Amino acid sequence: MTEHAQQVLPGSAVGDGTAPARPSTLRKVQQIFDAARTVFLEFGYDASSMEVIAKRAGVSKATVYAHFTNKEDLFEAMIRQECQGIADGIYQPDANSEDLAGELRKMARNVTALFAGGDGLAVYRILVPVAPRFPRLGEVFYAEGPLSGRENFAEFLRLAHQRGRLKIPNPTLAAEQFMSLIRGDLALDAMLLVAPRPQEEVEALIEGGIAVFLNAYRADPAPQSTGGPQPPH
Amino acid sequence: MTEHAQQVLPGSAVGDGTAPARPSTLRKVQQIFDAARTVFLEFGYDASSMEVIAKRAGVSKATVYAHFTNKEDLFEAMIRQECQGIADGIYQPDANSEDLAGELRKMARNVTALFAGGDGLAVYRILVPVAPRFPRLGEVFYAEGPLSGRENFAEFLRLAHQRGRLKIPNPTLAAEQFMSLIRGDLALDAMLLVAPRPQEEVEALIEGGIAVFLNAYRADPAPQSTGGPQPPH
DNA sequence: GTCTATATTGTGATAGAC
DNA sequence: GTCTATCACAATATAGAC
Numbered sequence: 001m002t003e004h005a006q007q008v009l010p011g012s013a014v015g016d017g018t019a020p021a022r023p024s025t026l027r028k029v030q031q032i033f034d035a036a037r038t039v040f041l042e043f044g045y046d047a048s049s050m051e052v053i054a055k056r057a058g059v060s061k062a063t064v065y066a067h068f069t070n071k072e073d074l075f076e077a078m079i080r081q082e083c084q085g086i087a088d089g090i091y092q093p094d095a096n097s098e099d100l101a102g103e104l105r106k107m108a109r110n111v112t113a114l115f116a117g118g119d120g121l122a123v124y125r126i127l128v129p130v131a132p133r134f135p136r137l138g139e140v141f142y143a144e145g146p147l148s149g150r151e152n153f154a155e156f157l158r159l160a161h162q163r164g165r166l167k168i169p170n171p172t173l174a175a176e177q178f179m180s181l182i183r184g185d186l187a188l189d190a191m192l193l194v195a196p197r198p199q200e201e202v203e204a205l206i207e208g209g210i211a212v213f214l215n216a217y218r219a220d221p222a223p224q225s226t227g228g229p230q231p232p233h
Numbered sequence: 234m235t236e237h238a239q240q241v242l243p244g245s246a247v248g249d250g251t252a253p254a255r256p257s258t259l260r261k262v263q264q265i266f267d268a269a270r271t272v273f274l275e276f277g278y279d280a281s282s283m284e285v286i287a288k289r290a291g292v293s294k295a296t297v298y299a300h301f302t303n304k305e306d307l308f309e310a311m312i313r314q315e316c317q318g319i320a321d322g323i324y325q326p327d328a329n330s331e332d333l334a335g336e337l338r339k340m341a342r343n344v345t346a347l348f349a350g351g352d353g354l355a356v357y358r359i360l361v362p363v364a365p366r367f368p369r370l371g372e373v374f375y376a377e378g379p380l381s382g383r384e385n386f387a388e389f390l391r392l393a394h395q396r397g398r399l400k401i402p403n404p405t406l407a408a409e410q411f412m413s414l415i416r417g418d419l420a421l422d423a424m425l426l427v428a429p430r431p432q433e434e435v436e437a438l439i440e441g442g443i444a445v446f447l448n449a450y451r452a453d454p455a456p457q458s459t460g461g462p463q464p465p466h
Numbered sequence: 467g468t469c470t471a472t473a474t475t476g477t478g479a480t481a482g483a484c
Numbered sequence: 485g486t487c488t489a490t491c492a493c494a495a496t497a498t499a500g501a502c
């Protein structure tokens with residue numbers, strides 16, 4: 001894991017030469033932060049202006065620049081804080097549960113929920129166009145979101161394999177496959193289309209995905225060679 | 234299907250009251266078009282300027298505005314033309330082939346190739362942030378790219394089912410599942426990270442995905458109920 | 467720390483000569 | 485149709501008073 005942005009809010013930093021922040025100052029910084037969050041997430045980086053952010057925060061533009069060196073800095077700080085919350089929204093499957101399909105289903109519902117207009121989706125949307133300009137931010141989001149979720153789930157699968165409940169030679173690959181199966185084109189839809197996917201299709205993705213996954217990786221059936229389920233060649 | 238943008242390049246339109254375009258004019262329009270493509274695909278809509286596009290095209294800004302009413306118009310025209318080419322890059326599986334796994338593999342390689350820095354990926358990247366502002370463009374890209382590919386593949390699966398080579402109760406769902414299995418997080422990686430996925434992992438996605446898919450949908454094995462492969466509940 | 471006012475640059479779009 | 489020159493405006497960022 002990379003170093004966490006433990007201290008995101010500036011202004012009250014210890015040892016930066018400035019006096020300790022007063023409550024009113026801290027409050028304004030928070031206001032700017034919230035405003036930046038709202039505006040950036042709605043309009044994206046390029047289409048957002050410091051003017052609008054300042055107005056929404058109820059402060060002057062100069063005050064914004066007193067706490068954040070420039071637009072890029074404010075954007076980075078906002079995204080980093082947003083990423084910290086993302087990992088909390090990812091379901092942690094219970095390896096001790098007896099109901100394996102049930103755990104998969106909880107995981108699946110969590111995945112589809114994340115792609116149904118959640119907050120991580122909004123961050124992703126505004127990160128995509130600027131990822132080349134802010135490579136660090138792309139990495140942070142990737143690590144806190146998809147990578148974290150995939151690794152947790154892979155660990156769950158590894159345990160299920162050890163206990164003989166599934167037969168999974170490559171848990172990391174299997175985790176990516178399961179997530180992808182459930183996700184389908186939900187992310188694509190959410191990015192490009194206005195109308196959300198009908199709930200029945202989401203259900204079909206969930207149940208169909210679980211079925212395909214269990215069919216490929218269940219422990220009982222016909223013998224399987226190493227490297228994956230039933231290599232066709 | 235929606236109406237195709239059959240005529241993308243303006244200036245020589247019949248019946249618009251202007252005289253037929255001379256060769257030099259047509260050439261300039263093409264230059265503007267190419268420049269717009271390059272600049273928009275690199276910097277996105279908001280971060281691109283008409284100034285830069287004109288300079289790159291080797292013409293004046295006024296000339297650009299003589300052929301395209303405004304920035305939005307130029308962007309739309311460029312994206313629409315770009316979308317027309319996307320469908321051509323999608324592999325059309327051969328339903329008459331005897332080598333089923335081979336066809337799946339060709340399809341899979343095509344999918345991974347599209348997500349390895351192709352052109353459609355660049356269009357997607359710049360479309361994401363402006364999709365709410367240009368809803369039509371999102372739909373066009375979706376229809377010409379993912380939807381078209383999925384439907385073609387679903388038809389292939391339907392035929393394979395009819396001929397008893399696979400057992401697929403829901404070809405549309407199965408097509409989405411296969412594409413997603415192969416894709417994995419390749420698209421996510423390409424959007425957020427600079428380093429491309431190692432080739433060996435791409436191979437694992439392809440072979441593992443084909444294996445999982447065939448395992449779930451092959452015609453021979455244990456009896457399966459309707460609605461999908463082995464509903465776990 | 468916070469404000470108002472402003473410097474400076476760059477943008478989309480146009481007028482008018484040729 | 486194409487250019488040069490320019491308008492009107494919005495953007496980031498800063499000076500200086502309090």
